[in-house]
Amino acid sequence: MRKNKTYMDKLLTEKGFRVKFDQEYQNLCIAEQIAQARHHAHLTQSDLAKRINTTKSAISRYENAGYNKYGVALLSRIAKACGADLKINFVCRESRKKYQKALKLK
Amino acid sequence: MRKNKTYMDKLLTEKGFRVKFDQEYQNLCIAEQIAQARHHAHLTQSDLAKRINTTKSAISRYENAGYNKYGVALLSRIAKACGADLKINFVCRESRKKYQKALKLK
DNA sequence: ACAATAGTTAGCATATATGCTAACTTATAT
């Protein structure tokens, strides 16, 4: 993901922004997390690609937020190569409400 | 995932248990989380399958922990149908250490 | 402005995920 023109920037110029944002929020998060983890490890897309035996185009695909077909296996390889662990959790909406209430969040 | 004979039970009878456990821990977690979320929603595999327009065999495949080829899109559909949200996070090992230290965990 | 590095995109081949059917095993209830 380039620094100068983010996916958010693109979306903000489009109609129906809010709708798309809601639909793609999950994916946006994944894309951003990959880029963040990679930057945190001081790696270029090419560097990361080499570490996991793929090419920079595959990394770019994952970091561009229109993408929505992530595989857990590849996400996990990417995370490890960036010195991170991939955590996947099913968060029950009901228990989250309780949690938020307990913490007096919104 | 059946109640009476779990994947853990199977593993415990095998040699090299620890090695396999470490390798498959992530997947084990996903499989278990799906089953837990489904049970929490009081759904059978068939029920869940209908909700997301697939079949019980597909659900069973995901709940059986030998599986390691999860797609985020399908996981997300499953989570929603169980009243849960799928959360995916890149957890930096470094920051986790700090966190554990702060909490005086191991 | 120029070169070098970084990131993106399109398009293709192949591997793998998903949906499906049907037969099987296991659990539950009567």
Place this chain on the structure above:
DNA sequence: ATATAAGTTAGCATATATGCTAACTATTGT
């Protein structure tokens, strides 16, 4: 014991994820 429901497994067809190349655009530094 039997019937019914629940879960598993195998095998197949199709959709899609992944790896790859090559050309393109953007960024950075001099």
